[in-house]
Amino acid sequence: MMKVIETTTIKTPYLKLNRRQQTIISIILSASFLLMIILGGIFSSNEKIQTYLEMRNLSPSLQHIFGTDWLGRDMFVRTLKGLTLSLGVGMLASASSVIIAVVLGMAAATMGRKVDTFISWLVDLFLSVPHLVALILIAFALGGGIRGVVLGVTLTHWPSLTRVIRAEVMQLRSSEFVEISRQFGKSSWWIATRHILPHLVPQFFVGLVLLFPHAVLHEAAITFLGFGLSPHQPAIGIILSESMRYLSTGMWWLAFFPGLSLLVMVRAFDILGENLCTLMDPYRGHE
């Protein structure tokens, strides 16, 4: 993802159109924000999230801008680490989801009627149980942990995108250049890899952008409910479910800031994705 951002931002100097510049500025801002979260999460020392009993339950101040918890851990660093973890899990899960969607979408559109019927039935099947219930089931079966979460989120998020990609491939298949290629005697494998897959690259990124917020929010939700990441990991879901025990003592900052940061991060990714799509879409790119 990062690479794409860089290549698109290089174009800035010769683009004078206002709307486009706005788009690019939004991209740069949100991308650097996300980058800051990642770098902050990776490079912030573990020192601050060790137990300091003399600094327990401090409300937000300049030293601890998100306050400290009941063990004296700095909430800002915990949140940062949690966000990085969420980002990683979300990326992994949504990327695998998109790969499943691309493979199944292509298979549905090219491998004949029977496969098509089966895949659309499969899509219906996975859409028929509420995501959260399916997630609980999968996490339960795999005994929780990061594997259960990634697999659960992956398995629940591909269906809607599969439909989109299937429709896209259907359209490509009947286009003239594919028809000509077929007349030249190219094999279907050649057509699939040389003509159809390259056209799906933008779809791939759009799908990633659309799925990512859902994936992150579901990861946080399932962890919050107690099925996801283990309590030793600094996940946002864990932080929030722990905070519930201390809310009645008036420690509002334990829940407020971590949740808000998650919201801001997801929104930043949303803005980044939306603007990237605008930039990559040839019909809207010149706006």
Added chain:
Amino acid sequence: MHSSNLLIFAMKKSLRLATLLIAISFLSFTLISYSPIDPVQAYVGADMMRVGPEQRDKIAEYWGLDKSPLQQFTHWGTAVISGDLGTSMIFRRPVIDVIKEKFLASLALMMIAWILSGILGFTLGVIAGMKEGTWVDRAIKWYCLTLASTPTFWLGLLLLIIFAMGLGWFPIGLGVPAGVLAEHVTMGDRIQHLVLPALTLSILGVANVALHTRQKLIEVLSSEYVLFARARGEKGFVLFWRHGFRNIALPAVTLQFSAFSELFGGAVLAEQVFSYPGLGQTTVQAGLRGDVPLLLGIVIFSALFVFTGNLIADLIYQIVDPRIREGESSL
């Protein structure tokens, strides 16, 4: 709609439902049989140290756990077909009774949230659509997109902090006041406990409907018949009422019905935050404490719930929309 058409429609739908339910049961059962959680231990709980190997085997035999997974599945499957979902390990009561009781509590919550979010979302969508491009539109759009990236449970916590802890307007959790006998609980108590979870759910449900309605209204407003109506001098509310409303009401209503899946998921989170004793909280309990019969029962029930929503959405289109009613080809 012709009666023969309706019959075909019903048959197709029930066939679809049957295959889906069978596949879901099979898949969930297979998944659960791979679970590392030992059902006997989950059943016994903390007293595990005091249970000898013979007693263990007895318990396993009682629940049919000594048989192979396939045998277990056929046994469970035949029971399910005859309407028996087994006995819940946590509640020591038939799963169906537990689901029925908890679902009724959830239903109140979900219904309120569903109606509120529908009305609010539709109104916001209409306002944004009518004022397309102005700051009102941008504000509503921004608000909806932000809502879409808000974690449900965090919003619940926020409402809890502000209204229950800070202002003290509402109780902190549970469905009824703690320490009060069931017969002394008044309707007012129940409503007071319902407000915050319902509010959480409805605030989040708004985004989807609003954005969709906005999009549809913009499409309608750019059509030729609206251009003609404008040329005749219609504007504002009259224009919306005569040409916009009917065209966008139907998609909004059907969208609401097909959002049952998200509603259920949201209810799980909202109920967990507010310790509201509904089906959502029961799902979490069943999962955390390894109550397999109850969990399977809830999976099947939630699938039925979602299917009902989609079916109603389809039916509304079939019956209400004259274009589909006349076309008949969409079946």
